[in-house]
């Protein structure tokens with residue numbers, strides 16, 4: 410059984426002012442148990458609409474979705490899922506600890522479970538120092554971290570996170586990425602939306618790109634990265650010079666020659682270097698990052 414199963418989901422918003430907005434069109438997508446899935450798309454692509462539908466906060470115009478085998482919108486489904494909304498807003502007269510106690514009560518946790526889980530998530534999200542301060546005095550990044558803390562509190566199987574890295578400084582982003590990696594190690598499923606490819610590159614198993622409400626592609630991140638190898642940087646010692654068609658050569662200090670070798674010329678160049686007695690000290694791929702892939706897919710999707 411998949412952790413998340415979305416079948417032919419569509420959502421049309423109807424407003425007096427704007428008329429009809431087809432925010433989501435025939436989305437079909439599955440996320441396996443234990444998988445980290447990045448849902449990547451530009452602003453207005455339909456990411457939050459998908460996530461709100463998964464959380465039962467809006468009803469689809471057509472199609473169905475299940476999480477952990479339970480139809481979305483069913484309370485049993487909500488029990489199995491940790492949800493971080495796009496712009497978390499809490500009862501800000503409460504302290505962080507009081508708010509987490511309230512969330513724990515909603516999930517029917519015992520006082521012992523609540524105390525242990527609250528301490529744990531406050532520690533993980535580095536909020537212990539602020540735990541007894543009212544949320545109204547929290548910075549944007551602290552509110553975002555509290556949002557993730559409340560999503561983790563009941564130790565769910567599945568996480569649905571709407572832009573979990575948004576509003577965080579580099580330290581906060583690193584913290585959240587580490588938490589997502591840890592969740593994966595524990596066998597949890599994470600589905601998160603983002604428009605930042607670097608976030609996908611380091612934590613996701615697969616990525617789906619959505620543009621204008623339509624899913625464009627779904628790919629394994631490691632395959633995209635492997636396909637994105639455009640050439641290699643090769644460093645050698647023991648040669649004062651080297652020339653080869655298509656190969657750029659730079660002389661570095663310490664008797665090192667650095668070669669930029671196109672992907673298709675690597676074997677031939679290594680053979681030539683070997684036959685001239687060079688010692689190869691480094692071979693590193695030059696990758697096209699996910700950003701270029703994303704921009705290409707978005708450009709195609711907007712046509």
Ligand SMILES: Nc1ncnc2c1ncn2[C@@H]1O[C@H](COP(=O)(O)OP(=O)(O)OP(=O)(O)O)[C@@H](O)[C@H]1O
Pocket residue numbers: 422423424430431432450451452453454455456457458459495604
């Ligand atoms: N309540 C609503 N009423 C009318 N249109 C809406 C509503 N909510 C979203 N939309 C429209 O639906 C489309 C998809 O919006 P959605 O918020 O799902 O995109 P998103 O990918 O999450 O964008 P972002 O990255 O900017 O958060 C947009 O055109 C948006 O303007």
